[in-house]
Amino acid sequence: MRRYLVRRFLMMFPTLFGVALFIFVLIRLLPGDIVQLRMAGEGGFVSEEAMQQERQRLGLDRSIGRQFVDWMKGLTRLDLGLSMWTGRPVTYEIGIRFQLSLQIAIMATLIAIALALPLGTIAALYQDRWPDYAVRVFSIAGLAMPSFWLGILILLGFLIAFHWTPPMVYVPFWVDPWGNLSQLIWPALATGYRYSAVATRMTRSAVLEVLREDYIRTARAKGIRRKLILTRHALKNAMLPVVTVIGLEFAFLIGGLVVTEQVFNLNGLGKLFVDAVTQYDYTMVQGLVLLVAFVFILSNFVVDLLYAWLDPRIRYR
């Protein structure tokens, strides 16, 4: 068990290295030079000399191998280089936005769990009757609706009904909990709905499957009350696949934030990423891509750990 986990943990690094190499090399190999795009993009004539100077300033005049080694060296000190747009360290730009995105992600997860567990269980218990259909329509709609459109609809609803918009300026939770929540609950809801749709589907099918197991029939035959069977026997065993989906979707949540933050005009990691892409800020793009891959791989690892912890039958070798 421990050996498996150690190996599994160590396997994360080659993958991350592959991610770093892939994004770094591709950005530099493909035609279209950042300096040219940026300087010529503003219109007007730019001398070759000025461009060469800019390349030198950004460190783009050196060989790709050299640049990569430098980047990797910095990485060991958790230094991702300087943003090509603002000139400030990439880690600083990420740091000031991290809290906001993390809070939305956690809130969206809580919303998803709070919706998915009861709804999925109800749907399974009333299979093919109207509560089941209602839940299924609710979750299929969640998969089909783009989260940014849901966000727009939420804003629109408040505007039309109350002539109110959520506050625009971010305040940390411990400074003004009410102001903080009234700003961030809406983007969390918009992203959490889709998330809950996936988790609801999973909960429903997991509970349905467990209810068909022999031990449920045994428990029923023993005359145990339905409520006890459901909580002690069924739900506990149905949680395994649900935890997996929630864990895996947490990583996808970062993707959802990219769009939602744009709708609500929040200055988080998602907006930082979109801005970096539009501004050809390559150090920022590669830093963020690496961060996302890290979170993604790490959450897969945590799901594996949870799995072993929740189901004692699972023994990794």
Add this chain to the structure above:
Amino acid sequence: MADVALPALDVEEAALAHGPARRALAAMWRFARRKPLGFAGVAVVIVMVLTAVLAPVVAPYDPLATDYGAMFAPPDARHWLGTDSFGRDVLSRIIFGSRTALLVGFGASVVGATAGLIIGTASGYFGGRIDMIVQRILDVFLSFPLIVLALAVVAILGTGTFKVILAILVPMVPRAARVCRATALSVRESPYVDAARACGYGHVRIILRHMVPNVIPPYLIVLTAFLGQAILLEASLSYLGLGVQEPTPAWGLMLQGGAAEYAESAPWIPIFPGLAISLAVFAFNLFGDSLRDALDPKLRTL
């Protein structure tokens, strides 16, 4: 139960007597009765495809024609779904937008899933070291959410309709490859692959002629599951301004460009394109779900 089964039998018998057209009709009828949701999905998809093909005939206006006398016109008899900030007809733009959505959706899914099919099947066929290396490379691509990898590709290639198709299909390849490889591993052990090898056929022939046809069911499942996702992804990228570019009509693009700012005075601008996206994705999901049920009941989750 019996009275449900009887008419179906009649239809089948009639079909046997009256050739292929009747038989196709009978098959459709059976599908509609057994899988009403899947049938509804297919119906919407067909309507969408027809709308996209016949867009110039169906659309009441030119989707690019601006009419500054009728900016922000609310829905009425002239403009059924109103006009946008340039006085362009929203309905016509949604109709022409279906072309973009379907082109990107089908283009990205078909190419992405097919590339994944070939890579996954070959990887499963060769096994050993090649398989391991391919799997590690796929792991790298699988360690991003779809949209993040798509955005990374956009960062490299730039925007525009065909680049968006490329950006969306890149993250789909490893996902399709992983699923197809799993099936290919079991297909490889089957006697007919051994027989083909004994006949001295080359690797390419065995992979394409003997393995790929047997990996088709999971391939189709993955392909249809991608369709809805690709449309959603295109809408997201276009909404961010990093996908299809103006003035091409695209649903995601219609939600951008201050749609939220005008929301209070002209709510039809953000509402209808979003409905179109949701309906399209909904239909493709239903279609994909019912196809999955038909091809592989084990994978059923809803």
